[in-house]
Amino acid sequence: MDVTKARSQYPILTGPEPFVPKNVVSRVVDYLLNTNVQMGADYPVSQVATRRVMVEGPTAAKILFNADSADEIVLGQSSTLNIENLAHGLSTDVKTGDEIIITGEHEANGGPWKHLAARTGATLKTWPHRQVDPANPYALALVIDDLLPLITSKTRLIAFTATSNILGSVVPVADVVRAIRAKAAEVGAAKVEVCVDAVAYAPHKRIDVKAWDVDYCVFSAYKVYSAHVSALYVRKAALSGSVSSVVHHFLNVPEVAYKLMPGGPGYEAVYALTGIIPYLLSLTLEGEKLLGETSLLHDPGADSMPLLTNPSMPAVLDGVWSAIAAHELTLMAPLLSFLTHPDQWARGVRIAGDGGAFLDGGNNAVSAPFQNHVAGRAPTVSFVMVESSNGKPRLRSKEIVEYFDKRGKIGIRYGHFYAYTLVSQLSPLKDPADGVVRISLVHYNTVEEVERIIEGLKEVLA
Template sequence: MAQTTALPQHVTALLSHLTSRPGVQSTFILSRKDGSIIQCTGLLSSPSGTSTPNTAPTDSPSDTSNQLPPTPNSTAYAAGATPSSTAPTSTPSSQAQTLAAQVFAFVSSASELSMSLSRPAAAGEAQGSNGEANGVSAGSREDAEGEASEKEDDDEVKLLRLRTKKHEIVVVPDRKYLLCVVHDATHSAGGSGGAGIRSSSVYTYEMSFDLAAARSRFPALNQEQVFLDNAGGSQVLDTVIQSITEYLSGCNVQLGATYKTSKASTAAYDEGYAAAARFINARSEEICLGASTTQLLHNLSTALKFQPGDEVIVSKLNHEANSAPWVRIAERLGLQMKFWSARDPVHAVCDPDDLKPLLSEKTRLVACPHTSNLLGSIVDVKAIARLVHQFPRALLCVDGVALAPHRQVDVKDLDVDFYAFSWYKVYGPHIAQLYASARVHDQIDSLGHFFKATDTLDLKLNLASANYELTQSIPRVVEYFGSDIAGAWKAIAAHEEKLQGILLGFLNSHERITVYGETSASRELRVPVISFTVRGAKSQRVVEEVEKRSPFGFRSGHMYSLRLVKDIMGLEDPDDGVVRISMLHYNTEEEISSLVQVLKEVVDSV
């Protein structure tokens, strides 16, 4: 008999994500301790005598060695449906019980194999790794004798996948559960359906995320205040603080001289630029550091070469930092200004289909966000770049401020012409960065003195050197990700997906709350920047009521995305705007669960 167990919210959210692909035939949730069936859905959940008849032609191949029942009937979850956390299940079929036992044995064997492979490296791991010191690491199994129910961050088995000609079984281990999904092979990752699992999904092997170690690196977290206004600025790493203090204490001199301290200061500054460039897969001469993205993009708009008749296209999902400079330069030079809007006021997106009719041979520049600082929805920048670059003179300028704290950025892979973000939102100093591809440098005039060189973006756009002490501290941020930078980012995204799953689970379920942007908690679709309104209540009132009851800190308003709030979302009071809660990887599941309880009280009282 399948158990009826109240499942944690992150488990139901993960199962919902796993079942969002086409071709799901059945799902199981098994106990990690003994393999018993806790929940079973789809055709396999029914006794074998009531299953849908096989409708294959009588002359079809008789091989049934890897055959499961046909596509489930209406009792199975539809794609994207959310399973109930306490869904009662009837007695599972004997086929389901057999499959569950085999899956449990399969996982147990894989765990033993993983531990065997890990043992040779145990001596080296005992000394600690760069990643461990920085808070994001590939967790080792130091206690191989622990109970299965005690496993989590030190569990090296992150995914098991078994494919046959007709089916695929995917198993994702959790601390106390095994989540299993049976797919039709034509819809799986390698099937002809082509719509199945992508390598960047939850199925990828990922590093463990050591939350305690990560939090220990941020001194500001050692207080009662819970920071949930991170889209406005993150807390700062301890090593960044130390680096700035040490520089100002012993190395604060002008760059470029031949005496010892100036040489040391210059070298530290240059390394800051080099680290900043590496962080986004660029070269030092392709970046410029400055006070803010607003300032850097304004400098770019002034220096970029335009011709009479040029057209500029600006997304209304932009933070004003990536709109105002282009609007002003268009007005000043008499250029044609076009706004790229969105059709859905609640789930607004930068849809390439809406951009297409705006593009022409006269298009000079398109400006859009990588992620809206209000909505958190991730924009398909690569698709937009392909579309924009079909026009010879068209350039793409992307604001990555809201995405950079949550995902690894590779400007070469994105194929953008310009990309800007702020380090003070990526755990670092209050300084910003602009990238311009070397291929477009000849299209940028220099703002510098006439006698200065112009062979780097910094020399072209920076009217003076960037702040010394802040620039030289940037390598401390890059070091935080350890030696496996890609793995660290994946671990961060996985943790943040749990956080946003908890919050969105509540917000999406409340009849008075409207969530703007992507409503799914999928890391592939959004980052944990979540905005909502409460029907009949001012957003600022909601924030204030939360502050009265708890240490949670976030904000309301339009967050400098006024065109989005006013023209697309159509809110009656744009200045009051939305409630925005923005999380980072150093926030905890316990914090967000507690926040949900406070929000329930507040929404019921306002």
């Protein structure tokens, strides 16, 4: 992967969130300057706007999900709102006594289901995290064996994350769903649907809703280097058999995703989705070759459909994601090596989640206690501070982040990051407002930048 080329797309490279590459920004600008009109009219500019918003944007999202059809794509202002609208769409299909299972992860895939349970009289259950490393009470993971006993003949929906935005653990989604389907059949559950939050997964790995066999899946485009818009996949069978319309009563939307779009996102943000795939392709030689057949990286007004419908593209994108994963491993290795060193353990540093196996020459992002429970690790690294064994005072998460803020040039954060339930249950009990220190790395970061982070940590922990 060409990190230098990736960085050339970003005018500024500081802060905790992924930035937006120039070719995505140019699409936002081009839409507002040249096609910011009402859709559905017969005049030429409106026809272009309609194609961009109703065809190109959803098709780009379809590819990022590896869905069958753009008709299965809902576009909304945020992932929280998309799932809230989905939950409202299920209000007539979920009955009193049905059971919904959630986790303590990001509230976007929890709160809407709590609201649905309250509206319908459904029973809410929680798939708890388990401590999988006896040495570290913060080494938590979602374990399939803890989910299966919760599934009964009344189970209607199960919602969980593909990657924890606190722990960084990659959940083996396909394995979890396979186990859910088998258990549901065993106990005689008539209809069990699965909703996966892929927001923290999407910047690092390829989503595949078909391989996962999920009914609903969501990601936020700003996490994959685009504008602030969310894409929700809804399986075709669910559109026709589970979800009721939440849009205006006079609109005829029986089996299309539009039934969950009661006022969508900004049209320019939808069109910006078409810039993600050209950007990703530009990161590898094979992708650049495919991209070279178009003008999409340099012409924000070019029709993206020839590229988006190119049969070679899915395989090329797989190669891009593999290159991203390999590079991100080189970023995680020095950071996790430092944070899990015995000196930092004595200082009171505890990784939330998996600390990997990088000490003593190791090069594995998944340590032995986690290997049977996770499918990898994202370079989202969180830690807490406990009382030290070397006589130094315990630091609050806020103090560490404030030190970096004053030091400048590096953006890290602290808090619960909307995974309030998970953070509030960290034991020994943490103040959710102070929460964890989180360091979020992505593919355009460099090892040199990680070394600067480590230098800052050495200073503040000294």
